[in-house]
Amino acid sequence: MTDGRLPGRVALITGAASGMGATHARAFLAEGACVLLGDIDDDKGSKLAEELGDNAAYVHLDVTASADWTAAVQAAVDRFGKLNVLVNNAGILDGGPLGTYTEQQWRRILDINLTGAFLGLSAARDALVAARPSSVINVSSAAGIQGVAGMHGYTASKFGLRGLTKSAALELAEHGVRVNSVHPGGVMTPMIAGMAAEHGVAEIDRAQNTLTRLAHPEEITSLMVYLASEESSFCTGAEFVADGGLTAGSIHA
Numbered sequence: 001m002t003d004g005r006l007p008g009r010v011a012l013i014t015g016a017a018s019g020m021g022a023t024h025a026r027a028f029l030a031e032g033a034c035v036l037l038g039d040i041d042d043d044k045g046s047k048l049a050e051e052l053g054d055n056a057a058y059v060h061l062d063v064t065a066s067a068d069w070t071a072a073v074q075a076a077v078d079r080f081g082k083l084n085v086l087v088n089n090a091g092i093l094d095g096g097p098l099g100t101y102t103e104q105q106w107r108r109i110l111d112i113n114l115t116g117a118f119l120g121l122s123a124a125r126d127a128l129v130a131a132r133p134s135s136v137i138n139v140s141s142a143a144g145i146q147g148v149a150g151m152h153g154y155t156a157s158k159f160g161l162r163g164l165t166k167s168a169a170l171e172l173a174e175h176g177v178r179v180n181s182v183h184p185g186g187v188m189t190p191m192i193a194g195m196a197a198e199h200g201v202a203e204i205d206r207a208q209n210t211l212t213r214l215a216h217p218e219e220i221t222s223l224m225v226y227l228a229s230e231e232s233s234f235c236t237g238a239e240f241v242a243d244g245g246l247t248a249g250s251i252h253a
């Protein structure tokens with residue numbers, strides 16, 4: 001009988017009702033953590049938490065709302081006694097050429113993908129420090145390492161998340177909180193499913209990366225477990241790329 005790789009860890013995962021967030025939640029629980037799932041999809045989120053058992057709970061958490069963040073951090077402490085892992089995973093994807101992509105789209109995606117993580121770090125700071133050693137994982141993207149044509153808001157938000165990771169890591173290191181960013185390439189989740197339906201999975205797979213396929217969510221989750229645990233105790237302010245070679249360079253001479 002083992003305690004798993006995350007004994008004594010209490011994690012708050014945003015955007016946990018579906019896609020990668022849900023996969024991370026399952027794996028964290030299997031490794032011995034307690035998990036508070038946050039999302040705006042209350043139906044899906046609460047059903048999932050119920051299915052996952054006593055060490056899981058759901059809270060309505062719109063990452064753009066400071067009051068939701070305050071309540072979510074308090075809920076983690078009330079239910080599980082502390083908070084020592086924060087996964088800023090919630091995000092949206094959109095795009096469109098300059099001149100067509102609207103100011104409203106720009107502001108919305110920056111608000112959810114970037115400001116949401118800032119609000120989370122701000123709200124959770126004291127709880128994370130109190131429960132040290134703690135770990136924050138900001139889910140950026142390969143689009144936070146290199147640009148993507150026509151995806152201005154998404155690319156800017158994911159580059160911004162990479163910068164926020166470093167400023168927070170530098171500030172929080174002395175308080176026992178590590179902060180890292182994760183940069184997945186294409187992963188088969190509901191976020192990508194729409195694109196796949198439009199263009200065909202084979203085409204997307206070929207276009208994605210050197211491994212010529214999309215990742216399974218579990219291939220990102222294994223990295224998340226490592227970062228959430230003290231196995232990664234010497235890692236902070238760092239970028240963890242899992243993109244099938246997408247940002248390694250071109251295979252063409």
Ligand code: NAD
Nearest residue numbers: 015018019020040062063089090091141186187189190191
């Ligand atoms: P997904 O669309 O499957 O899930 C996203 C979840 O976030 C949903 O449950 C949604 O309800 C929730 N959400 C949306 N707005 C929210 C808000 N304001 N507050 C709280 N929750 C909100 O997406 P996914 O593919 O699992 O992506 C998860 C993260 O990984 C995102 O940050 C995404 O940008 C990033 N990412 C995804 C891919 C990919 O190929 N799927 C690649 C790189 C990075």
